[in-house]
Amino acid sequence: GATMAKSKFEYVRNFEADDTCLAHCWVVVRLDGRNFHRFAEKHNFAKPNDSRALHLMTKCAQTVMQELEDIVIAYGQSDEYSFVFKRKSNWFKRRASKFMTLVVSQFASSYVFYWRNYFGDQPLLYPPGFDGRVVVYPTNQTLKDYLSWRQADCHINNLYNTVFWALVQQSGLTPVQAQRRLQGTVTADKNEILFSEFNINYNNEPVMYRKGTVLLWQKVDEVMTKEVKLPAEVEGEQKVVTRTRMKPAPLHCDVIGDAFWKEHPEILD
Ligand code: ATP
Ligand code: ATP
Ligand code: MG
Ligand code: MG
Ligand code: MG
Ligand code: MG
Numbered sequence: 424g425a426t427m428a429k430s431k432f433e434y435v436r437n438f439e440a441d442d443t444c445l446a447h448c449w450v451v452v453r454l455d456g457r458n459f460h461r462f463a464e465k466h467n468f469a470k471p472n473d474s475r476a477l478h479l480m481t482k483c484a485q486t487v488m489q490e491l492e493d494i495v496i497a498y499g500q501s502d503e504y505s506f507v508f509k510r511k512s513n514w515f516k517r518r519a520s521k522f523m524t525l526v527v528s529q530f531a532s533s534y535v536f537y538w539r540n541y542f543g544d545q546p547l548l549y550p551p552g553f554d555g556r557v558v559v560y561p562t563n564q565t566l567k568d569y570l571s572w573r574q575a576d577c578h579i580n581n582l583y584n585t586v587f588w589a590l591v592q593q594s595g596l597t598p599v600q601a602q603r604r605l606q607g608t609v610t611a612d613k614n615e616i617l618f619s620e621f622n623i624n625y626n627n628e629p630v631m632y633r634k635g636t637v638l639l640w641q642k643v644d645e646v647m648t649k650e651v652k653l654p655a656e657v658e659g660e661q662k663v664v665t666r667t668r669m670k671p672a673p674l675h676c677d678v679i680g681d682a683f684w685k686e687h688p689e690i691l692d
Contacts, residue, residue, distance in 0.1 A: 442519040447510050449560040450517065451569060452526045456502030457552040463502075465548055470592070471584035472632045479541040480504060481636050481673055483533040488638060488671040490529055496690050497671070498570055498678065500577035500635030504530065507566065510692070519557040527555040563691050571679040577635040582625060585632075586613045589621045630675040639687065641672040 444450045456462060468476055477499075484504045488494045493512035498505045506526055508514070515521035531553050538547045560566045583605065590601040605613070617623040625633075645668050652659025676683055684691065 444517040444519050444522070444557065444559050445561070446517070449510055449563075449566040450508040450512065450519075450522060451505055451558045451560060451566070452508075452523050452555055453503060453505040453558070453573075454527050454530055454553045454555045457554055459502035459551075462551055466542070466545065471581065471588045472629075474629075474631070475541045476502075477631060477636070479534065479537060481638070482537050482541070483530045484636075484638055485671045485673075486533040486537075487526055487529050488640075491525055495640070496570075497638040498573055498635060499638075500573065501580065503573075505570070505573060507570075523555045523557050527553050566691075567678075567684065574635055574678050578633060581628075581632050582610065582613050585623070585625065585628060586616050589617065589623065593621060634675045634677060637674045637676060637678060638671040639674060639690070640669045642667050643670045643672065 463470075463473070463476070466476075480499050480502070484497045484499055484506070487504075487506060488497060492514045493509045494506050495509050496507045508522065515525075531551065534551055534553075535547065558569070560569055586605060587598075587601050590596045590604060591598060596604065608616075614625050617625055644665055646663065646665050648661050649664050650659045651662045678684075
């Protein structure tokens with residue numbers, strides 16, 4: 424075709440750094456709420472876990488998966504979500520900055536857009552922000568270990584927070600006293616405090632809090648009414664039709680053991 428006229432300024436494009444993600448590797452984008460410790464306080468999040476906030480995070484992550492290309496699995500907990508792109512994805516020529524900025528901006532705008540659906544009349548007091556990073560994992564094992572790391576982090580934090588807030592809310596300790604009480608304790612100690620002082624069996628706490636949320640593409644039957652109308656008719660008849668669609672479905676399962684990967688071999692293809 425005809426050569427486009429280039430301005431003399433065009434050379435500045437060459438200052439752009441190449442940020443292509445290594446071919447055939449897993450590309451992970453992780454985002455995290457900026458200063459959500461404060462955001463949670465200002466918006467009266469329930470402690471230790473506000474389920475409205477967790478469900479809103481998951482809604483945003485589902486929107487990211489549906490709007491963008493090539494995401495095979497996502498994992499979220501607290502104010503963070505990780506998105507894993509297909510090994511062979513060639514979306515935006517695998518440019519890291521495209522992956523990261525499109526994920527984070529889609530997520531952030533969704534957080535504001537869907538806020539009302541989860542928080543009702545409680546106003547959003549200021550625009551939240553999210554940071555993002557891209558990490559490339561070269562093997563299936565490193566990808567599995569990445570997701571295991573995030574889920575282990577969820578477990579460790581949630582166990583700590585569950586005891587901490589029980590001490591504050593039920594025993595009337597100040598945050599400083601609760602923190603001192605927990606200093607140097609191991610997992611078994613924390614389980615023991617929960618059981619003997621609060622009659623809480625940690626394993627019976629809600630699974631979404633303990634395990635976080637995995638999003639996987641699953642077939643969903645969608646039932647809808649459709650108006651069927653012949654060209655000559657003014658009003659058609661309502662017909663119920665079912666169709667199957669792929670949707671990012673939330674699971675609260677263990678991803679650390681082998682069982683998850685045996686059950687879902689399609690993730691690693
Ligand atoms: P940074 O900007 O460095 O990420 P941060 O304050 O967001 O700072 P994080 O380590 O990301 O620090 O921790 C997120 C904090 O947000 C948690 O410590 C918790 O206080 C709060 N938070 C996030 N989600 C929830 C939730 N669903 N329920 C209750 N608190 C939450
Ligand atoms: P991509 O995702 O690749 O950026 P794009 O459709 O956003 O695709 P751009 O090259 O960024 O492509 O061009 C932005 C387009 O958005 C313009 O071509 C124009 O059609 C439209 N647009 C943006 N701002 C305005 C505006 N203020 N008024 C009218 N049209 C606008
Ligand atoms: Mg942080
Ligand atoms: Mg944060
Ligand atoms: Mg965080
Ligand atoms: Mg554009």
